Amino acid sequence: MNIFMIGTPRSGSNLLRLMLNELPRIAAPHPPHILQRMMPLVPNYGDLDKRENFARLVDDVCRLVELNPVPWEGVTLDRAGIERRCRRHTLLGVYEAVYDAMAAAWEARSWCCQSLANIAYLPQIEAHFRSPRYIYLYRDGRDVAVSSRKAVTGEKHFYHLAREWAATQQLAIGMRERIGPSRFFSVSYESLTSQPELSMRLLCKFLGVRFNPSMLEFHKSDEARRAAESNEMWGNVTQPIMAGNTRKFLREASEEDIRLFESVAGNVLTTLGYDLARIPRGAKRIISDEDVGRFEAENRRLKEEALRRADMESLMRLDRQTTLVHEIRLRGQMAPPSARAIT
Numbered sequence: 001m002n003i004f005m006i007g008t009p010r011s012g013s014n015l016l017r018l019m020l021n022e023l024p025r026i027a028a029p030h031p032p033h034i035l036q037r038m039m040p041l042v043p044n045y046g047d048l049d050k051r052e053n054f055a056r057l058v059d060d061v062c063r064l065v066e067l068n069p070v071p072w073e074g075v076t077l078d079r080a081g082i083e084r085r086c087r088r089h090t091l092l093g094v095y096e097a098v099y100d101a102m103a104a105a106w107e108a109r110s111w112c113c114q115s116l117a118n119i120a121y122l123p124q125i126e127a128h129f130r131s132p133r134y135i136y137l138y139r140d141g142r143d144v145a146v147s148s149r150k151a152v153t154g155e156k157h158f159y160h161l162a163r164e165w166a167a168t169q170q171l172a173i174g175m176r177e178r179i180g181p182s183r184f185f186s187v188s189y190e191s192l193t194s195q196p197e198l199s200m201r202l203l204c205k206f207l208g209v210r211f212n213p214s215m216l217e218f219h220k221s222d223e224a225r226r227a228a229e230s231n232e233m234w235g236n237v238t239q240p241i242m243a244g245n246t247r248k249f250l251r252e253a254s255e256e257d258i259r260l261f262e263s264v265a266g267n268v269l270t271t272l273g274y275d276l277a278r279i280p281r282g283a284k285r286i287i288s289d290e291d292v293g294r295f296e297a298e299n300r301r302l303k304e305e306a307l308r309r310a311d312m313e314s315l316m317r318l319d320r321q322t323t324l325v326h327e328i329r330l331r332g333q334m335a336p337p338s339a340r341a342i343t
Contacts, residue, residue, distance in 0.1 A: 001109070001110035001133060001207070001208075002096070002099075002110070002111065002113075002129045002130075002132045002133070003020075003026070003028075003110060003111065003112035003113070003132070003133045003134075003135060003207070004112070004113050004115075004118050004125060004132055004133070004134050004135070005017070005112060005113065005114045005115070005116060005118075005134075005135045005137060006116055006118055006119040006122070006134055006135070006136050006137070006172055006175075007116045007119065007136055007137040007138050007139075007168065007169075007172065008116060008138070008139070008141075008144055008164070008165050008168045008169070009116055009144075009148070009151075009154065010139070010144045010147035010148050010151065011116075011137050011138060011139035011144055011189050012137060012139060012189040012192055012193070013114050013116055013137055014030075014114070014227060014237050015192065015193075015218070015237060015241070016114075016135070016137055016187075016192060017030070017112065017114040018218040018219075018221060018223060018224050018227070018237055019196075019200060019215045019216070019218045020112050020203075020215070021218070021221070021223055022212055022214040022215045022217070022218055022221065023204070023209055023212055023215065024107075024108070024212070025108055025109045025110055025209050026108055026109075026110045026111065026112055026207070026209065027102055027103040027106040027108035027110070027111045027112070028111070028112040028114060029070075029072050029075075029102055029106075029111075029114075030068060030069070030070030030072075030114065030223075030226075030227060030230075031068075031113055031114040031115035032064050032065045032067075032068040032115075032321065033115045033117055034061055034064060034065070034091075034094075034095045034098070034115070035091070035092075035095060035115065035117070035118055035120075035121045035124075036115060036117035036118070036120070037064060037321065037325050038057075038060070038061060038064065038091055038325075039091060039121065039124075041325065041328050041329060041332065042057075042091050043332070044328060044329065044331060044332025045057045045332075048089045048090060049089055054083070054089045055079070055083065057091065057094060058079055058082050058083055058086075058094050059079055060324070060328055061082075061091075061094045061095070061098060062077040062079060062082060062098065063324055064321055064324055064325075065077060065098055067320040067321045067324060068321070069230040069231060069321075070223075070226050070227050070230045071226065072102055072105075073222075073223075073226070074105050074106065075101065075102045075105045075106070076105070077098065077101060078101075081101065082094065082097045082098060082101060083097075085097035085100055085101060088128070090128070092124060092125070092128040092129075093128070096128070096129070099111045099113060110207075112135070116137075119168060119171050119172060119175075120171075122134075122171075122175055131183060132183065133183050133184075133185070133206075133207065134175070134179065134183060134184045134185065135185050135187065135203070136172045136175075136176060136184065136185065136186045136187070137187055137188075137189065137192075138169060138172070138186070138187075138188055138189070138272055139188065139189035139190070140189075140190065140246065140247070140249070140269070140274050141161075141162065141165040141166070141169070141261065141265055141268070141269060141274075142249035142253060142258060142261050142262075142269075142277075143189075143246060143247065143248050143249050144161070144165055145158050145161040145162065145165070145249065145253070145257070145261055146248050146249050146252045146253055147248075148161055149161075149302070149306075150306075151306070152306055152307065152310040153306075155299060155303075156299055156302030156303050156306060157295050157296075157298050157299035157302060158253070158257040158258075158260050158261045159260055159264060159287070159291075159292070159295040159299075160295065160299050161261070162260065162261040162264035162265040163264055163265070165265055165268075166264065166265035166267075166268040169268045169271075169272065170268060173271065185202075185203060185206040185207075187199055187202075187203065188272070188273075189246075190246050192241075193241050193242060193243050193245055193246065194243055194246075196215075196216055196241050197211075197216060200215050200216070216241075218237075219237060219238050219239055219240055219241075224237045224238050225238060249261075249277075250277065255278060258277055258278045259278045259279055259285065260285065262276050262277070262278055262279045263279055263283065263284050263285035263287075264285075264287075266279060266281065266282070266283070266284075267282075
């Protein structure tokens with residue numbers, strides 16, 4: 001069984017991954033974001049039916065995994081073995097083979113990919129995998145925005161965060177309607193933290209596996225410790241679930257930021273069952289081009305500020321994968337035109 005977690009970052013996906021990882025039949029490693037990082041680079045490899053081109057793609061994907069900030073403990077990615085596992089000579093084929101090899105090393109029957117960015121590649125996932133399952137994890141977008149401002153990467157202005165959050169939720173809601181409940185499970189961060197056992201029992205029923213009480217003790221695992229050590233933003237995964245970690249935006253966001261977020265994404269908030277706090281339902285603020293220009297400038301400033309205060313050790317771990325992606329991009333630019341795929 002192939003399981004894909006989708007949604008928006010800062011919604012509790014590390015928490016949910018670690019809980020799932022406590023199930024003996026499911027392997028849920030920290031994600032190297034294979035599709036997000038590699039899909040734009042596929043044209044650089046040329047014709048993947050050519051052995052040397054496909055072998056290079058396999059090697060690069062394996063290197064990306066090996067540079068992951070949270071290592072895949074006990075997993076050795078033998079390039080020839082990964083090639084043999086591939087059902088198709090495509091990036092999706094390599095992605096599947098790498099996760100299958102990880103699950104085999106961890107003696108699990110199924111795997112879960114935590115890369116929330118996979119929501120952008122659902123048509124490709126649907127076309128490649130046999131009846132994949134989806135876990136849609138969502139959280140109050142205003143709390144997502146508050147948390148995202150503290151992260152090293154990503155958008156920082158509430159205007160940009162609201163647009164990004166709303167677009168992602170609309171994608172997920174649309175896919176939920178098309179796929180149906182047999183392969184699509186929705187759970188909110190608020191339910192996960194306020195009723196963790198009930199949420200996990202319902203999820204286990206959806207996945208066809210037995211609930212394990214150790215799912216609620218995820219914070220004691222070695223995997224939780226490794227995640228916390230790799231990035232200060234994930235430090236809370238070594239603590240028990242924080243049941244009151246909701247509606248933080250009322251304390252940590254300005255009145256203007258809340259109004260702006262609700263004006264941009266209010267209809268999506270209400271669709272997901274969240275009450276609006278500062279504007280009437282259905283109300284919208286008129287945002288001018290001048291406003292957007294100011295938001296852009298402030299967003300850039302906030303991003304620069306986040307990088308300045310970042311933990312350098314955590315940043316260096318992320319930079320290793322960024323450096324690899326840059327290397328692959330340069331390699332493609334230096335290749336002769338005849339060696340590149342036509343897009």
